[in-house]
Amino acid sequence: MNQLLYSKLPIFFKVNPSLITSVGKICLDRPVMLASGILGISLDVFNRLYRSGAGAVVTKSLSTEPWDGYPNPTIFSVDGGGWINAVGLSNPGAQNFAKMIESNVDVPIIVSLVGSIPEDFESMIMQFKNCKITAFELNLSCPHVAKVGLEVGDDPELVKKIISAVKTSTNIPIIAKVGLGTSNYLNTVNAAIDSGIDAITAINTVRAIAIDVETQRPILSNKFGGLSGTPIKPIALRCVYEISSKYDIPIIGCGGISTWEDAVEFILAGSSAVQLGSAIGSNWIHVFNDINHGILEYMKRKGYSKIDEMVGLAKKS
Amino acid sequence: MQRNHNHPKICIVEKVIDETPTVRTLIFSDDVMHNVLPGQFAMVWIPGLNELPMSVMVSKESGKAAFTVRKHGLASTGLYNVQVGQQIGVRGPYGNSFDLKQGKLLLVGGGTGLVPMMRLLTFVKPTDDVTLVIGAKSKNEVFFEELANDLLKNNVHRVIITTDDGSYGEKGFVTNTIEKLVNENRFDGIYTCGPEIMMYKTVQLAHSKGLFVQASLERTMKCGVGICGSCCIGEDLVCKDGTVFDGDHLMSNHEFGSFHRNKAGILENY
Numbered sequence: 001m002n003q004l005l006y007s008k009l010p011i012f013f014k015v016n017p018s019l020i021t022s023v024g025k026i027c028l029d030r031p032v033m034l035a036s037g038i039l040g041i042s043l044d045v046f047n048r049l050y051r052s053g054a055g056a057v058v059t060k061s062l063s064t065e066p067w068d069g070y071p072n073p074t075i076f077s078v079d080g081g082g083w084i085n086a087v088g089l090s091n092p093g094a095q096n097f098a099k100m101i102e103s104n105v106d107v108p109i110i111v112s113l114v115g116s117i118p119e120d121f122e123s124m125i126m127q128f129k130n131c132k133i134t135a136f137e138l139n140l141s142c143p144h145v146a147k148v149g150l151e152v153g154d155d156p157e158l159v160k161k162i163i164s165a166v167k168t169s170t171n172i173p174i175i176a177k178v179g180l181g182t183s184n185y186l187n188t189v190n191a192a193i194d195s196g197i198d199a200i201t202a203i204n205t206v207r208a209i210a211i212d213v214e215t216q217r218p219i220l221s222n223k224f225g226g227l228s229g230t231p232i233k234p235i236a237l238r239c240v241y242e243i244s245s246k247y248d249i250p251i252i253g254c255g256g257i258s259t260w261e262d263a264v265e266f267i268l269a270g271s272s273a274v275q276l277g278s279a280i281g282s283n284w285i286h287v288f289n290d291i292n293h294g295i296l297e298y299m300k301r302k303g304y305s306k307i308d309e310m311v312g313l314a315k316k317s
Numbered sequence: 318m319q320r321n322h323n324h325p326k327i328c329i330v331e332k333v334i335d336e337t338p339t340v341r342t343l344i345f346s347d348d349v350m351h352n353v354l355p356g357q358f359a360m361v362w363i364p365g366l367n368e369l370p371m372s373v374m375v376s377k378e379s380g381k382a383a384f385t386v387r388k389h390g391l392a393s394t395g396l397y398n399v400q401v402g403q404q405i406g407v408r409g410p411y412g413n414s415f416d417l418k419q420g421k422l423l424l425v426g427g428g429t430g431l432v433p434m435m436r437l438l439t440f441v442k443p444t445d446d447v448t449l450v451i452g453a454k455s456k457n458e459v460f461f462e463e464l465a466n467d468l469l470k471n472n473v474h475r476v477i478i479t480t481d482d483g484s485y486g487e488k489g490f491v492t493n494t495i496e497k498l499v500n501e502n503r504f505d506g507i508y509t510c511g512p513e514i515m516m517y518k519t520v521q522l523a524h525s526k527g528l529f530v531q532a533s534l535e536r537t538m539k540c541g542v543g544i545c546g547s548c549c550i551g552e553d554l555v556c557k558d559g560t561v562f563d564g565d566h567l568m569s570n571h572e573f574g575s576f577h578r579n580k581a582g583i584l585e586n587y
Binding site: 277 | 323327367368404539551582
């Protein structure tokens with residue numbers, strides 16, 4: 001219904017807008033999720049984030065064994081906004097983590113997994129058979145750890161093998177999180193879709209470095225890290241637009257979202273839901289409800305009743 | 318340009334004081350750190366080595382601040398070994414601070430947990446009646462006694478030292494002394510920082526008497542800004558929700574006094 005007509009309708013005809021959204025088979029009460037890598041190691045914190053308005057929480061990327069991650073400094077604040085991090089995928093390991101979330105009742109949890117070969121992913125998925133989870137997200141795009149993440153994502157043949165193996169070992173929806181590496185990320189998207197992926201998250205952090213002028217050395221212990229937050233938003237938005245223009249696949253937008261306007265831009269570019277992380281560093285966890293509220297107000301003003309009505313609208317113009 | 322408090326500000330260590338055979342205080346100039354509130358912390362970068370959260374120690378000289386560090390792990394030993402003239406990076410301050418009551422106050426510090434207690438002492442009113450309890454393993458690990466007496470010279474005050482081996486002050490664990498004090502006095506505010514078991518028992522004792530009590534907690538920390546989640550305790554983040562928590566809140570947190578997380582995020586018993 002067009003906006004002008006809607007605004008002239010008597011009030012009792014207007015439907016209260018709903019934030020419910022579907023990312024393929026994944027149905028969420030709210031479209032804003034916690035991105036992987038952020039705050040994701042305790043079920044108590046997941047519950048708190050859910051109460052704070054997150055539609056789902058994506059866990060830290062889990063590996064077959066526990067990882068300590070890199071020594072500090074692991075994070076750097078970029079002037080003008082954003083962060084460069086090289087936490088190094090620290091995580092308690094899939095087995096410990098699965099035990100921790102076995103008691104989950106309420107929270108839509110998306111379990112992020114990181115590995116090098118199909119067997120890594122298959123064995124980790126088995127660990128979660130007693131857990132209530134919404135989806136798995138395969139981290140094919142962390143830019144600062146060797147042999148996993150982007151090094152896997154940059155190899156479309158390996159991506160195909162991993163996703164095909166994973167798809168045969170579970171009925172739970174599988175999301176591939178892609179990022180900008182050394183090859184064209186659209187080849188990775190293509191390989192993922194060919195192998196039956198259920199949805200794509202785009203994008204991960206972008207490989208970056210920070211140097212201190214006084215001590216004349218890189219600040220992060222790993223030297224290289226991943227840039228997140230407002231500086232990458234237009235790039236992430238471009239990727240979502242490109243993927244949704246080229247493929248018919250549900251998309252979760254991620255990269256620099258900190259306001260409701262950002263979230264709506266990603267929806268208009270073609271994503272059915274969004275993820276955020278860096279914004280928590282500046283706006284704390286109130287950011288979820290602030291964005292939910294802003295999207296609802298926008299929907300009322302523009303006359304939309306469902307998120308789905310807005311997905312990809314920017315491509316029409 | 319306005320200072321971005323999340324950026325490491327490079328400071329030169331101007332003076333190093335040996336407090337005990339394992340504890341040192343490093344003094345540097347920085348207006349922001351000079352003025353932090355008790356309970357707040359900084360992330361301290363030892364270039365090329367590591368970065369760690371540190372409570373900010375007071376300095377009597379204006380514009381100066383300090384870190385008091387015990388050599389323990391890789392990062393703290395790295396900071397302990399920093400020499401006069403060397404550079405460190407300091408970002409922050411982060412976290413909340415103690416809610417200072419007036420009247421009869423009890424402060425309980427163990428080890429380098431005394432640092433926020435010393436800063437708290439600089440905020441007490443001359444009319445406050447202050448009792449400070451310092452817990453240490455043995456005589457040669459006692460520090461800040463003289464400084465505390467000096468900071469409290471205008472107050473009615475007591476500084477009580479306990480050592481586990483009885484080599485100085487009262488013999489026994491600091492918590493035995495706390496129990497006696499709490500039974501014999503009506504404190505308006507109780508504040509503690511130090512080993513978690515010490516804080517747990519202090520909070521438990523105070524809480525059972527219905528007294529106002531706060532503790533400043535320590536956990537593994539990576540980002541300091543509420544992103545990485547390393548410092549979570551139950552549903553709280555020590556860097557953002559703390560470091561200072563009310564006793565009421567802590568007693569309902571099932572991890573307080575029992576568990577902390579290692580670098581991988583796995584729960585470990587204390």
